[in-house]
Amino acid sequence: DAGVIQSPRHEVTEMGQEVTLRCKPISGHNSLFWYRQTMMRGLELLIYFNNNVPIDDSGMPEDRFSAKMPNASFSTLKIQPSEPRDSAVYFCASSKTGAGGNQPQHFGDGTRLSIL
Amino acid sequence: GESVGLHLPTLSVQEGDNSIINCAYSNSASDYFIWYKQESGKGPQFIIDIRSNMDKRQGQRVTVLLNKTVKHLSLQIAATQPGDSAVYFCAERGITGRRALTFGSGTRLQVQP
Secondary structure, three states: OOOOEEEOOEEEEOOOOOEEEEEEOOOOOOEEEEEEEEOOOEEEEEEEEEOOEEEEOOOOOOOOEEEEEEEOOEEEEEEOOOOHHHOEEEEEEEEOOOOOOOOOOEEOOOEEEEEO | OOOOHHHOOEEEEEOOOOEEEEEEOOOOOOOEEEEEEEOOOOOOEEEEEEEOOOOEEEOOOEEEEEEOOOOEEEEEEOOOOHHHOEEEEEEEEOOOOOOOEEEOOOEEEEEEO
16 A cells, blocks of 8 residues: 655755645545654644644744645645755655544655755 | 754664663643654654553554553563664644644664674
């Protein structure tokens, strides 16, 4: 079975550029999560969706970050304009129920983002 | 100061020994806990979970113990293998407010051949 699929795996771009990260959750999963991982702060939740609706975006650092989930099989995380401090590994995860259900989240292998 | 990641607690064990990785969680109202394993260059991989109405759960070579009195979670790995070398994270979910998982800072397990 296919797991969570993220693209690209690596992205290097100059500051000020727009960056778009993509995620395809596991088929049948109705919750999707975006995380950021850095050495300093560990794994941080940015936003999560339930049935394509954003439920909690309190982890989104600032207005430069936005996330969408136009359908059950696709989500994007966009950074515009990007800054060097946005450099991190961004993970997408999905689970079968809402965040209130006792089901584990399954993670993709992440996008390693470097902003020069 | 130096980053938390550079000072990840490290547990070094010999191949074949049992490993115990500990985690102190923060929210006494958390009702669900998960252990993840993360290898270099990969995403966290689900290992085992436990609900707050249980104090022990066993999987293949792994056991999770939950002590709600002292807010402590542990992961026991039997007969540790080189392939078990990774960073291990515990995660908890509260029952009120924000229901998403909160992750610990992780423990690095090094298995010596």
